[in-house]
Amino acid sequence: MTEAELILQKALVGSNLDSSQWNQIQAGFRNRAFFSSRVAQVNILAAMRDKVREYSEGEADISKIRMKIREDLQTLKYDPKGATGIHDLFSQARLDVIIKTNVAQARGYMQFAEGMSPGAFAAFPAQEFTRIRHSRKPRQDWPQRWAKAGGKTYGGKMIALKDDPVWERLSVFGNPFPPFDWGSGMGVLDVDRKTTIRLGLISDEELRGKTAALREKPLPDFNRDMQASVPNLRHDSLCGKILKQAFGDQIAIENNVVHWQGNLIRDVLAGSINKARLGMTTPEALKKMAGKLPQADIDAFKAMNPSFNKTTFQQHAAKHYGSNEKRLKTNIPLEDADYDLMPAVWHNPDTIYPGDDHGAIFEMQTFDGSYLQLAVNAIKGFSSYYKTKIPLGAAPGNSSFIP
């Protein structure tokens, strides 16, 4: 897996949580989310994730990436509402944090995973915590933080085994890999086997044992088989609500254990599962139906938890628009980010339009200026999900194609 693929696999999590609230969520789940403090608009996050991916692949320099994100923010009508500096998404400071932290975390994870392969670990079992990149205002308290996290120094160097818990304790993100703090230039350099044994961090025999264990049980796949025990976790607890709100059906909570279920939409697309659900109609969506849809249909939507399958996704408009030439020309094929936005279109659309025969269309604008539309029937459930150049509001009466 490349770092760009790692970034694209992250779930888009729109939420009004601030950074301190995000810090309450366990690192393993946070790492699987693409989020930004107090950004609830998922289509903004989709735009950012796309541009961060571009940067990680070296498609453009950071200045160009910042400019592209600002264009997307304008398209999506982002309003900083008087916020300045780091609180304003247009600001260089905020954009740099979003771009650099996400890329650094993907790279940090990649390097960590490579270093924990049996061969690499046997040859380089430890690492030194040191400055990798120049910082204009370097933090001066790293030695104290290292000691507080339980780290030891060897000849003035901060060194520990790669699997030592000191790394997770050192990181404000709770990760055993860099970055260890926001905008930090500190990182790790491998320490070879001979030096590690000479310093007394591990014996040759213990190292052989650990290497054999890594052969038997390699590092788990980033996006699979993750579970975390959270004490006193209930669906209705604050932590449970935050997790459920953030990750939806990508997590399941059972007996105080949170299970990561992966990306259900990608699994449906890949054919590894036949169908999945996105959860009940949200109060936000119900509010947007009021006055537009018959009350009987709204009541039906209220009780609905519809499922979708592969055929819900409409790559080609022909099946959906029939002979409506005008609408056919507006079709745009769905891309990765569009699939990831489907839960957001269902849970919190920009607008809901009435359709024919108990139908409704949930619509959300995307950062490329086009519109995602989810056609849902109050009786039958999800009908189709597709992308178009023109919003329904711009073409009154055009909803007649709804099946």
Place this chain on the structure above:
Amino acid sequence: MHLTITIPPAQLRDVMPSEQELAQAAGRAVSNIVKRRLVDRDRRGRSDGLPRSGYYGDAASGVTTEMSGKTALITIHKEGVALHYYGGVVYPTDGHKALAIPKSIKGAGKRPAEADPDRTKFALVWPKGKTTGTLRDKETDEVVYLLVPKATIPEDKTILPTEDEMVDAGKSAMEAIL
């Protein structure tokens, strides 16, 4: 005297690294010396007086090793590293007539279009017949960018270890785990 020691394959696997593990060790070793070289380079600083950008430090953070069977592919995820290593001539793209080289902190790490999106802060000064121009701060007359039709980047093989150094590093790592 002839001594034969037979070790069941399953137990041998516990004490002897596989070929793939040797490749992992060698790949990591090469990746490490590449990373260390870039870190050393980052610590040197710049000669043009502009604030340090941490370019080579970012490059060091972007060194990854991808294993495919017994082959390790080491990549430096940072734009421009190959250009510095091999050298070359850079021309403007996207319809621009000149490259903009930052000469002030106001332009460091930013394209002119980002530093002055409304085109109100900088004045273009390009004397007739000259091959270079400048973008100057309208208030202070400070040169923010030097504008050139092309830029020649000299080859610099010292940003990476030599092939011999990489081979030695790989060999040492494999010997260490055998």
